[in-house]
Amino acid sequence: MKFSENWLRELVEIQADRAQLAHALTMAGLEVEELTALGEGLAGVVVAEIVAAEKHPEADRLKVCKVDAGQSAPLQIVCGAPNARVGLKAPLATVGATLPGGVSIKAAKLRGVESLGMLCSAKELGIDADASGLLELPADAPVGAPLADYLGLPDASIELKLTPNRPDCLGLLGLAHDVAALFGSHVKAGGQAPAPVASGARRGIRLEAGADAPRYLGRVVEGIDPAARTPLWLAERLRRAGLRPIGAVVDITNYVMLELGQPLHAFDNGALEGDVVVRHARAGEALKLLDGSEAKLDEGFVVIADERKALAVAGVMGGHDSRVTDATRDVFLEAAHFAPAAIMGRARRLGLHTDASHRFERGVDPELPRRALERATELLLAIAGGRAGPVLAAERAQDLPVPQPVALRRARLARVLGVAVPDAEVVRIFTALGMHVEATGEGWRITAPSRRFDIEREEDLIEEVARIHGYDNIPTHTPAGALRLAVEPEARIGELALREQLAARGYYEAVNLSFVPEELLARWGFAGGLVPLANPLSADLAVMRPSLLPGLVEALRHNRARQQERVRLFEVARVFGAGDPPVETPSLAIAACGAARAEQWGEAARPLDFYDLKGELDALIAWGGEPGRWSVHADGLPPWLHPGRGARVARDGVTAGYLGALHPQLARALDLGPDVHVLELALEPLLARRLPRAQPVPRFPLVRRDIAVELPEEVSWSQIEQVVRGKLGGVLCELRLFDRYSGKGIESGRKSLAMGLILQDASRTLTDDDADRCVREAVTALETACKARLRG
Missing domain, CATH: 3.50.40.10 (Phenylalanyl-trna Synthetase, Chain B, domain 3)
Structure with a gap:
């Protein structure tokens, strides 16, 4: 909101100078962002009229003007303004005047022609930024009159930085009510009289x-x-x-x-x-x-x-x-x-x-x-x-909105402000602000005028008293009280610890906007369940992100375009799904590309692959202490994942996220190579941690049996592990995969996996018969569930 100081003073009586007014407005929450003085130092500048104008004999762009300044005879002025012409009325700085820019006007000769003053532009007078020509005054401007008096100067242009809750101050009349309350005066502007009706013209x-x-x-x-x-x-x-x-x-x-x-x-x-x-x-x-x-x-x-x-x-x-x-x-x-x-x-x-x-x-x-x-x-x-x-x-x-009365309690006002404001002052403040005040036993019932949309609750009224009474009049006290320390639950890993862990593994944290372009989401294949914004910042930030990956991969692409070949990024933030209200899900996303390891001499460079990112996932899962509850599956992949190098991640059988390489079509559309791998997980399952429990050291020895089975290529290791663990139960301490083979001697479309069964019973020593029985049960279960055959 920008306005003329003189205009405001015409609407309300202000017993303060310009600096005091600006300070009072700022302290009342109406911050003065800029104050520009206008028309100061214009003594000796008068209204003049050009009565004759001829071309300068020695300069094409100059004119020799005869100017009537209300003196006994016209003055000769040399002027280079393009709009200098006969009949024009413009400001004239006479000899002896000093303009706001510090220019002193003296009699001078320009290209041999005497000039007794200077015709001025608005910029030279410090009242506007226009320097394109002379300031043109109306034809009825009185010749010889001081310019400052004619233009109502000096003045100031004041610009306020208003908060969105004060639209009433976007008009000077609304602002005048605040000023009147601040300075204990009153608004001069009364009601508006109806204009005389002299025509019957109508329109429905x-x-x-x-x-x-x-x-x-x-x-x-x-x-x-x-x-x-x-x-x-x-x-x-x-x-x-x-x-x-x-x-x-x-x-x-x-x-x-x-x-x-x-x-x-x-x-x-x-x-x-x-x-x-x-x-x-x-x-x-x-x-x-x-x-x-x-x-x-x-x-x-x-x-x-x-x-x-x-x-x-x-x-x-x-x-x-x-x-x-x-x-x-x-x-x-x-x-x-x-x-x-x-x-x-x-x-x-x-x-x-x-x-x-x-x-x-x-x-x-x-x-x-x-x-x-x-x-x-x-x-x-x-x-x-x-x-x-x-x-x-x-x-x-x-x-139409109707203002509702709001109760203000005297005790509540004193408690929040820390000072007792006299009742008479409270009533004066609200009355000066144009509010209706009704006394009650506990305080007052205040009804705001229709222009004050921001008065909705008691706290709003307390704020009005604080800013008009003056923050300087409210004593400063050091707050006292005991702080309650939040206790981090032991069964949950802290988000900060997760961030530190990922940073220690060589990843940089990224922070992206929660809004993404709808076109980008369509490219990734996110179609349904989106949350559009009713009032977006711009057309390309119109949808709340349903996934962290589109924004994170854009950040990776931005780094790649700037010669960063090996990029490791992660983000911990919320994603949004359709609902009323929208569903917010804390998530973790990782995006990586380039060499698997930083450049070094100890081993040959190789590109990042699926198993590198799977290793990062395994490390994060192991941190929670319950890796057995997690599984990885090759089915149910989203459209943005590579169908042969992607996986679905589940905890207790419930999908928690996905990892793998980007789909080749998406990678080409984003101008990325095939080495970009991503991971996204719901955060809460990942942060769940098993509490440590003390257990006695096993008294009985381990028994190991190795088996090799042949089974279809599409059967995943997680399926095999689930079947064997389900069959053998607590006797199986660990199942280790130590070899994979396909080729000569194995049917096409099948593979051979060699695994070690680590067996142990907490109550007795397992015999050879016990171990052999466990092997037979495991093989039988694999034959039934996974179409496996034991290899000799």
Whole structure:
């Protein structure tokens, strides 16, 4: 929010200088981000008129001007401005003046021609950044008058950095209430008198957008002067607020928006056909906007339309075809209230950010439209003439927000602030802020005005007292109390410990955004169960990530593109699935590529493969102390995994994640090589840890029996281990795979696995017969479940 200091002082009495005002605003939570002094040091600068202008005899770009400055005779001024011309009124710095930039004006000769002063641009005077030519003053500017008096200088342009919960301060009138409360004064601006109705011009209004647009007001003003110029005082206030004057009608709507905080729009009434209809856009509907861009709309947008076409995107920008032009004599002024949710994010979807959308998506006082419409009409009639028709209004009262009273307890206020604020001061603060105060036994019942959307609960009222009473008036105390230390459960590995473990294994932690482009997810094959954002930061960050891998692999690709051939990355974060509310799952992801080991002399380099990443997984699983509860399977792979070099990871038979090489098609689409391997697991199963239990050292010896079985190629080791353990139970201490063979002597499509059965009984020594029986049972189980045959 940017505004003129003098304008604010006109609305509210301020017994403080500029520095004190800026400090008070900042301490009240309305941070002054920038303060620019305007028009200081303009003594000796007057309004002048060029009465003659000739080309300089020695310079093509200079002119020798005769300038009337209200003195007994015209002054000779040499000027190089391109807009210097006869009849122009512009500022003249007379001999002896010192401009804000430190330039002292003296009599001088330029290329042999005497010059007794300097005609000035706005930048040279320190009141604007425009240095393209002389500052052009209106034709009725009084010649010889001090420029500072004529322009209302000195002044300052103040820019506030407002938080999103204070949309009421996006208008000077709302800000004035805070200033009045801070300085113990009152707001000078009273109510707005209705403009005189001199025309019967009407136009029907229909509300068809439901709760998204519950109030719409309009008025036809006929017979305005299209050549009317914006008065200097209004144009200067717009400039000092950062807006460029455009034309009388548009400038008036902008002025009222800055003054009251209510955006307005003016249509060329002759371009409208039939009733004004406030409705949702139709799918595929297009509208050319004021800036010349083409807006592609859908049902999520609210539009202002007539009987035949859309006229404007509600709360964002008007349409090009219904704009006010230099030939417009009849205008239709509109002022409306839109629900913030209906406007939020719509401007960004169109690649825009407008003053109207900035206000509407934060919330505008629903009671402002009528006052703003009357104020705009008053200014329009005074500046451009015309005849105003009656105010036309349509509303859905049931959908308009109604302020609710909030209780404030005296004891709670004192407890939170740490200081007792006198009752009279509390009442003064809320009254000055425009709130209705009702005393109760425990404190007060406060009803905020309709412009204060942020007052919802008791804490909001306490904050109001704190910032207006002054944080400097609240004593500082060191907090006292005992901190309760959180106890880490022994049955769970800490996330920090997991991160440290992975860092120790050579991985770098990555932190990616939780939002990803929908196109990237489609490339990976994530189609259903996505969580779209209603208000995305940008079009390419519109979906919550269902997996950590797309973002992590993008980070790997980014590093690869910068000559990092061996990359090791991991991320611990949440992924999101569809639900109400969306389901959040803490996850771990790993992405790696390049050589299996860092460059060294001890062994030959080889590329990373599936078993390297499987080894990392085994190390993490073993950390929890229950590797037997985990299994790896070759079925049920997602589309982004290589079908022959991927695996599904399960704990207690429930899928916990996946690992393996990227699918070749995906790797090619991402411009990656075949060596990129990934792992993603749900975090909670991985962090579960078995508590250590003391057990006696076994008294009886181990017995080992080795067997070799031939079985189909597609049977995995995890299936074999599950079958053997299920059959032998607690007698089997360990099952070791020590050889794999396929080739000569083995049927095509089959393989031979040699394994060692480590047997032990806690109650007795196993005999040879016991061991042989275990071998027979294991072989029989494998023959039945895995189509295995014992090799001789």
